Amino acid sequence: MPKLYFKYGAMGSSKTAQALMVKFNYEEKGYQVGLLKPSVDSRDGLTVVKSRIGLKDTGILIEKDLDLYKWFQHNRYDVLIIDEAQFLSGAQIDQLKDIAIEFVPVLCFGLKTDFQTHMFEGSKRLFEIADSLTEIKSVCTCGRKAEVNARICNGKIVREGEQVFLGGNESYIGLCYDCWKNDKTGSIRQKQK
Incomplete structure (x- = not known):
């Protein structure tokens, strides 16, 4: 049964690198993978998904008002991977949950909180309805867990x-x-x- 996953971590925890490695692993086994990212993340270009260590791929842009459930009806994949999922709206997270219930696994990667320790809308909704939550750990400059x-x-x-x-x-x-x-x-x- 497909699930909605949220893999989150602090800055520098290799979230995007892991998303790209998961995509590679699925594709190596013959799966069609949809790699998506919110339009607000324009750092490396609108369709580029790039990690700090240099891994990169082309992603599909998620506009703010895009209904992902309707989009999926016309763009079928075996699995969806969403980078920077914290920037999605709560409604878009609900749409991803519906896709995961009815069709395919959806793996979201992103931040839990902002620089003031407040949750992003997308992250909050993922914590409320994701089937699986996994923290990707990283280290603070003092040696403790970065959060x-x-x-x-x-x-x-x-x-x-x-x-x-x-x-x-x-x-x-x-x-x-x-x-x-x-x-x-x-x-x-x-x-x-």
């Missing part, structure tokens, strides 16, 4: 601003809650030099 997506500017933690601000290693780092809460940025400044 906060700290937004960084000039070596300092930023605590205010819009929820969505696209960036990679130059703008975000995964930190443990203690380092984030207590502005422990010394090791961040050293890494950026």
